[in-house]
Amino acid sequence: xxxxxxxxxxxxxxxxxxxxxxxxxxxxxxxxxxxxxxxxxxxxxxxxxxxxxxxxxxxxxxxxxxxxxxxxxxxxxxxxxxxxxxxxxxxxxxxxxxxxxxxxxxxxxxxxxxxxxxxxxxxxxxxxxxxxxxxxxxxxxxxxxxxxxxxxxxxxxxxxxxxxxxxxxxxxxxxxxxxxxxxxxxxxxxxxxxxxxxxxxxxxxxxxxxxxxxxxxxxxxxxxxxxxxxxxxxxxxxxxxxxxxxxxxxxxxxxxxxxxxxxxxxxxxxxxxxxxxxxxxxxxxxxxxxxxxxxxxxxxxxxxxxxxxxxxxxxxxxxxxxxxxxxxxxxxxxxxxxxxxxxxxxxxxxxxxxxxxxxxxxxxxxxxxxxxxxxxxxxxxxxxxxxxxxxxxxxxxxxxxxxxxxxxxxxxxxxxxxxxxxxxxxxx
Amino acid sequence: xxxxxxxxxxxxxxxxxxxxxxxxxxxxxxxxxxxxxxxxxxxxxxxxxxxxxxxxxxxxxxxxxxxxxxxxxxxxxxxxxxxxxxxxxxxxxxxxxxxxxxxxxxxxxxxxxxxxxxxxxxxxxxxxxxxxxxxxxxxxxxxxxxxxxxxxxxxxxxxxxxxxxxxxxxxxxxxxxxxxxxxxxxxxxxxxxxxxxxxxxxxxxxxxxxxxxxxxxxxxxxxxxxxxxxxxxxxxxxxxxxxxxxxxxxxxxxxxxxxxxxxxxxxxxxxxxxxxxxxxxxxxxxxxxxxxxxxxxxxxxxxxxxxxxxxxxxxxxxxxxxxxxxxxxxxxxxxxxxxxxxxxxxxxxxxxxxxxxxxxxxxxxxxxxxxxxxxxxxxxxxxxxxxxxxxxxxxxxxxxxxxxxxxxxxxxxxxxxxxxxxxxxxxxxxxxxxxxxx
Numbered sequence: 001x002x003x004x005x006x007x008x009x010x011x012x013x014x015x016x017x018x019x020x021x022x023x024x025x026x027x028x029x030x031x032x033x034x035x036x037x038x039x040x041x042x043x044x045x046x047x048x049x050x051x052x053x054x055x056x057x058x059x060x061x062x063x064x065x066x067x068x069x070x071x072x073x074x075x076x077x078x079x080x081x082x083x084x085x086x087x088x089x090x091x092x093x094x095x096x097x098x099x100x101x102x103x104x105x106x107x108x109x110x111x112x113x114x115x116x117x118x119x120x121x122x123x124x125x126x127x128x129x130x131x132x133x134x135x136x137x138x139x140x141x142x143x144x145x146x147x148x149x150x151x152x153x154x155x156x157x158x159x160x161x162x163x164x165x166x167x168x169x170x171x172x173x174x175x176x177x178x179x180x181x182x183x184x185x186x187x188x189x190x191x192x193x194x195x196x197x198x199x200x201x202x203x204x205x206x207x208x209x210x211x212x213x214x215x216x217x218x219x220x221x222x223x224x225x226x227x228x229x230x231x232x233x234x235x236x237x238x239x240x241x242x243x244x245x246x247x248x249x250x251x252x253x254x255x256x257x258x259x260x261x262x263x264x265x266x267x268x269x270x271x272x273x274x275x276x277x278x279x280x281x282x283x284x285x286x287x288x289x290x291x292x293x294x295x296x297x298x299x300x301x302x303x304x305x306x307x308x309x310x311x312x313x314x315x316x317x318x319x320x321x322x323x324x325x326x327x328x329x330x331x332x333x334x335x336x337x338x339x340x341x342x343x344x345x346x347x348x349x350x351x352x353x354x355x356x357x358x359x360x361x362x363x364x365x366x367x368x369x370x371x372x373x374x375x376x377x378x379x380x381x382x383x384x385x386x387x388x389x390x391x392x393x394x395x396x397x398x399x400x401x402x403x404x405x406x407x408x409x410x411x412x413x414x415x416x417x418x419x420x421x422x423x424x425x426x427x428x
Numbered sequence: 429x430x431x432x433x434x435x436x437x438x439x440x441x442x443x444x445x446x447x448x449x450x451x452x453x454x455x456x457x458x459x460x461x462x463x464x465x466x467x468x469x470x471x472x473x474x475x476x477x478x479x480x481x482x483x484x485x486x487x488x489x490x491x492x493x494x495x496x497x498x499x500x501x502x503x504x505x506x507x508x509x510x511x512x513x514x515x516x517x518x519x520x521x522x523x524x525x526x527x528x529x530x531x532x533x534x535x536x537x538x539x540x541x542x543x544x545x546x547x548x549x550x551x552x553x554x555x556x557x558x559x560x561x562x563x564x565x566x567x568x569x570x571x572x573x574x575x576x577x578x579x580x581x582x583x584x585x586x587x588x589x590x591x592x593x594x595x596x597x598x599x600x601x602x603x604x605x606x607x608x609x610x611x612x613x614x615x616x617x618x619x620x621x622x623x624x625x626x627x628x629x630x631x632x633x634x635x636x637x638x639x640x641x642x643x644x645x646x647x648x649x650x651x652x653x654x655x656x657x658x659x660x661x662x663x664x665x666x667x668x669x670x671x672x673x674x675x676x677x678x679x680x681x682x683x684x685x686x687x688x689x690x691x692x693x694x695x696x697x698x699x700x701x702x703x704x705x706x707x708x709x710x711x712x713x714x715x716x717x718x719x720x721x722x723x724x725x726x727x728x729x730x731x732x733x734x735x736x737x738x739x740x741x742x743x744x745x746x747x748x749x750x751x752x753x754x755x756x757x758x759x760x761x762x763x764x765x766x767x768x769x770x771x772x773x774x775x776x777x778x779x780x781x782x783x784x785x786x787x788x789x790x791x792x793x794x795x796x797x798x799x800x801x802x803x804x805x806x807x808x809x810x811x812x813x814x815x816x817x818x819x820x821x822x823x824x825x826x827x828x829x830x831x832x833x834x835x836x837x838x839x840x841x842x843x844x845x846x847x848x849x850x851x852x853x854x855x856x857x858x859x860x861x862x863x864x865x866x
Contacts, residue, residue, distance in 0.1 A: 007477070007488045008515075009470065009495070017471040036440075039532055039561025040782075041447035043440035045475045047805070048826070050441060054808045055828035067812040070439040078562045081536055088432060095437040111469070111533035112562060115501055142533065143469045144498045 002366040003373065005312065005340060005383040018140030020046045021151025022108035024179055024208055025159070028066045031103035031212030033096045036073045037089045037120055038110030038142070043073040053181065062184035066209070070100050076112050085118050093127045093135075103212045106155060107137040114141025134162060152179070153236040156207045157243065159215065166248050167219040174274075175218050176205040177244075177252070178227030178237050180398060183209055187227050190402035191257070194267065195225070197286070198279040218244070223273055224252035229398055231316035257401045259322030260291060260329065266402075287403045294407050295329060298414040302330040305417050308373055310381035312340030315350050317397060318382055324358060326409060327380075335376065336362045338369035340383055378416055384425055391416050392425040400428060436783045443781040444732075444760050444805045444826070447561045449531055450476040451569025453491060454601040456527040456577060457484060458628035459636065463516070463523040467494045467509050467541065468531025468560065482825055483601035490523075492516060501537050505530075506544050513548040524633050525553050525581075527573065532560030555580050567734075567761060570599060571655040574627060578656060581633055584663060586640040591694060592622045593687075594642040594660075596668070597653020598629035602734060603803075603825050604836050605629060611837035612648065612674065618702070619684055620694030627656065640664040644691040646671050649736045654764050672736055672771045674839050675847070676744030677707045699841075706841045710848055717852055724855050726752045726819065727796025732786065732806050733824035735759035739771035739778075741801065741823060741838075746774040749848055750799060758786045758802075760824070789813065799851070804828040819858045821850045 009015075019036050023046045026032045036043045050068050057064055074092040076085045089107070096105060105127065109120045124137035138154040140146035146154070174195060180187035183205050192202045204210040205227075206218050224244055226237045234256065241252035253273050257266035264284060271280025307327060311320060320337075327334050337355060339348060355361055364372055370387075373379060379392045393412055400408050412428045453464045453476055466473040473493035480487045492515075496508040509528070516526075528541050541556035555576050559569055593616060600606040609629040616623050624641045625631035645660055645668035647653035657668035669690045674683035681703055684696060718724075729752040731742045742757045754776040759768065761781060768778045779786045786806075791798070792813035800806060803824040810818060822830060823838060837843040 008492070015470045017469065039447075040440065041445065041449075041561030041565060044443070044445050044447065044565070045471075047441050047443070048475065048479075051805055051808055051826055051828060054812065055804060058811075058829075064812060067809075068441050071441050072437050073440055075435060075437075076562060081562065088435075091432040091435065092437055099437075111501070112536065115533050115536045143471060144501060144533075 003310065003338060003340060003369045004386040005342065006386055007384070009342065016148035017042070017045075017111075017143050018138070018146045018148060018151030018154070019108040019110060019142060020049055021148040021153075022106060022138055022140070022155050023071060024049075025152045025155040026106055026208055027068050028182065028209045029069060029207070029212050029215075030066065031069075032106055033070045033072065033100045033102040033104075034106045034108065035089070035092055035096060036071070036108050036110060037085065037113045037118065038073055038076055038108070039112060040073045040075045042110050042142070043071050046071060057181065057184045060184070060186060062189065064182070064184050070096070072096055076110070081112070081116055084116055085113055086123055089118070089120065089123050090127070093123070093131075097131045097133070102133065104133060105135045107135065108151060109137070109139055109141050111142030111144050114139075114144045136162070149232040149236050153240060156240050159207055160240065160243055160247065163215045164219050164244070164248060165216065167216065169222050169250065170220050171222050172199065172274075173201050173203045173221055174223045174225050175203050175221040176227055177224050177241055178205075178233070179208055180227045180229070186400050186405065186408075187398070190400070190404045191225060191227065193404070194283065194287075194402055195270070197283045198270065198274075198276050200270075200274060200276070219248045219250070221250055224250050225270070226252055226254040228254050228256045230256070230319060231314075258399050258405065259325050260403070260406045261325055262322065263287070263402050263406060291403055291407065295410065298330060298410050301414050301417050302332055302410075304331065304333045305377045306335050306375055307332040307378045307380065308336050308338060308369070308376040309334060310338045310340055310369070310379060310383065310385065311351060312342030313382040313397075314343075314347055315354055318395065320355060322399065323380060323395060326406065326413075330410060330413060332378070332413070334361070336364050336369070336372045338364045338366060338372065341366045342383065378413065387423075389423045391419065391423060394425055394427050396428060438782060438785050442785050442788055442809060444803055444824070445565040445781075446479050447472065447476065448563045448565060448569030448572070449529060449559050449561070450479050451566035452529050452557060452559045452573035453480060453527070453569070454483070454566065454599050455570045455573040455628040456525070457487065457490065458598075458600045458630060459525070459577070460630070460632050461524040462633070463490045463492065463521060463526050465492045465494060465509070465512055465516070465526060465528045466531065467496070467505055467528060467534050467539070469533070470495045472531045472560070479825070480601060482827075483605065496534070501533060504537060505534050505539050509539075509541070509544050510548055513545070513550065517548075517551070522551050525555065525577070526550060527577065528554060528556045529559040529573070530557070532562040535560055535562065553580070565761065567651040570628065570652050574652075574656045575659055578627065578636055578639065578659065581637045582639060582663065583637045584640060586638050588643055588666075589622070589641045590643065591620060591691070592624050592641045592643055593691065594624050594639055594645045594666075595626040595629075596645050596647045596656050596660075597649035597651075597736070598626050599649070599652060600629050601825075602649070602737065603823060603827060604832070604838050607835045607837040608673070608839045608843065610835070611840035611842050615674070615680065615684065615699055615840050616646075616687075619688075619696050619699050621691070628652070640666065642666050644669060644687070646687055648673050649734060650763050650766060651735055651761060670766055670770070673740040675741045675843065676748040677703050677710070677841060677844050678748055679740065679744040680840050680844070702841055706844060710845065714848065714852070721852070721856050721859060724750055724852065725797065726750060726799035727754075728752065728791075728794060729755045729799045730758065730786070730791065730802065730806070731755070731823070732758035732800075732802035733760060735761055735763050735768070735780075736771060737824065739768050739775075743772040743774050745801065745847075745851075748844075749851065752799070753796075756786065799855075801851075817858070817862065819851070819854045821854050
């Protein structure tokens with residue numbers, strides 16, 4: 001019997017919506033108001049994301065120190081599909097200006113408005129003149145002309161082009177670029193910890209987490225540190241960093257400190273970028289000490305434990321190298337790698353080629369894999385598997401970064417192996 | 429701009445709702461052995477799925493998506509729907525009913541869902557519906573799907589039977605919805621009624637087919653149940669009553685009395701006897717609790733939830749369990765027929781989300797003691813404004829700060845115990861937390 005995943009996803013494109021991307025690009029940017037030109041329900045989805053992010057931050061032991069900015073919807077209804085929704089959008093803008101007195105308005109356009117053919121850009125230009133305030137709009141039209149990241153990067157690019165001008169730069173201060181759960185998320189927290197250890201101060205996190213009036217301060221940074229990732233995240237953020245360098249002359253670092261090897265390289269790169277090689281070398285020694293001490297403790301439990309890696313995510317979103325390094329460091333016995341039924345033949349070939357760089361790996365199909373899983377003491381997987389007897393650890397789209405991120409991952413593997421409870425899924 | 433004068437804009441981040449796509453799926457998912465296919469983008473499908481999974485864990489196996497890409501708005505979504513249906517057939521899935529619903533953008537392009545489904549030669553009956561956010565939120569989707577599904581299966585030849593009732597307006601996808609349904613069915617049966625069906629909350633298609641057996645339809649959540657009650661009155665001649673929800677012990681007795689006025693109950697005494705026992709039990713335990721923990725007092729009590737729930741709960745909490753200077757109620761949407769006062773006269777202020785929102789900034793700055801019965805949406809608004817010293821109990825989704833594994837009805841006599849327990853435990857926990865901070 002083939003391994004079955006809990007949820008089935010077949011889409012390769014149009015997997016997400018641009019509107020939440022627009023929202024996240026300014027979600028905590030005090031002074032801005034966002035309007036979704038959409039049915040009310042689309043804004044409720046963004047609100048759901050927002051609540052989830054809040055409680056995730058609380059569970060992570062962090063505390064948000066800012067509330068989200070107002071999010072309005074033009075509340076398109078069925079009748080607007082005949083007569084258009086422009087009038088509705090204009091009324092909503094008028095309300096937003098009167099009620100919140102924003103310094104800037106941002107409009108995201110839904111697929112519904114795209115199908116109807118509303119000219120949102122013209123509405124934005126008229127509103128800008130009428131209310132004498134900047135109005136940014138993006139015609140991504142929900143999932144029609146882009147996805148989450150097109151919304152996010154589109155608005156970020158507009159913010160850079162309209163509101164950032166070169167200023168004298170201050171040594172020892174950097175700006176973080178990207179989201180990943182904001183300043184209270186594990187990514188920014190860990191990067192900030194490592195930077196602070198090198199004597200570098202974080203000025204803020206751009207775009208979504210600086211007040212509108214503070215945006216010009218981005219130009220005073222000595223460097224931009226990209227909170228990168230894989231695939232579109234990396235490409236998009238690198239482009240924005242490139243744009244900032246071009247317009248403001250600020251250098252940037254767009255490396256991804258995921259896994260222990262990459263974290264060490266990242267520390268050295270930061271040192272070189274900011275001319276703090278000595279500080280970086282000192283921090284590296286401290287981090288290695290910390291890392292080695294914890295690793296030794298885990299090895300007592302993890303060594304030679306039979307492990308299966310199940311992969312069903314595209315290579316652009318999941319590069320197996322970091323997980324394979326963790327498996328090697330913990331001396332787990334990787335008895336096989338299962339390719340789940342989530343690929344088409346071309347995508348599968350790409351992942352197989354990548355895994356072929358490690359000739360010692362034994363690859364299995366989903367059909368063959370179920371038997372293999374019976375032997376496994378631990379399953380590391382990109383997709384939740386239906387078999388509830390398995391001890392699964394979910395490999396997230398955005399893994400934790402830095403020394404702490406890697407140690408958190410190892411700690412989870414250690415705990416799951418210590419556990420006497422047979423099955424279940426854990427998230428890192 | 430005149431026709432838009434009555435539109436209430438406001439910050440969506442201060443409200444809770446879902447898309448009609450979710451509401452429609454929720455009604456169908458409440459019928460055993462049905463499956464749902466969403467013809468819409470993965471994003472819309474996935475958010476509906478995540479919501480539904482809170483109410484029923486195995487939803488991913490019953491709730492499917494066609495997952496079209498952006499070209500579907502130009503070339504149509506037929507190939508995606510057919511591919512999804514083919515996959516379901518290949519997996520050997522043969523639900524008693526397949527419900528196919530289109531999201532808002534897919535609805536606009538005019539694909540003929542019925543024609544496409546016919547082409548697939550499905551081995552099971554199906555119902556199709558254009559849906560999505562353009563028609564509204566959870567309640568609009570639920571009610572529209574209820575009418576479609578019942579219209580498909582209703583048998584008009586069935587005879588009315590003595591003492592038979594239906595409960596309309598229940599969903600498994602309100603917090604503890606199925607538990608509430610089971611408690612209401614238990615109470616009605618104890619009172620001598622026979623419950624034919626609870627559409628959208630556990631009753632099979634076979635039961636729905638025979639909805640016409642009922643002498644009376646009891647509408648609980650008005651925003652969900654009223655359209656179906658009106659439809660059944662028209663098609664079967666069944667009268668209905670807007671009964672609301674039976675919160676509290678006295679509230680349960682009043683609820684049964686109200687139903688009894690429309691259709692006298694043969695054995696009301698049995699329920700009253702149980703009510704008396706529970707009341708005595710709770711009074712005695714609460715007297716003890718007061719001795720240890722002091723008086724449960726809130727300078728301000730705020731209840732926020734789906735409208736019928738918030739209103740009926742407000743009435744019970746204030747009249748039976750919690751003393752307060754002021755009770756503020758927030759209905760997450762308006763009621764379709766009744767004025768709020770029909771369900772609650774104990775409130776000092778009633779807010780309707782999207783018409784007149786709760787003033788969250790003022791609430792966060794309020795210096796008195798606060799008891800919040802709501803969801804994680806409302807509690808997150810207070811946390812974010814630096815207010816964490818309030819007594820908090822979830823009575824609605826989303827509920828991100830607790831998990832729900834056991835049956836916990838909030839209505840009826842069992843629900844009275846649960847609610848009192850929930851509120852008192854939250855109060856005691858808050859006292860201890862304050863002590864720790866001092």
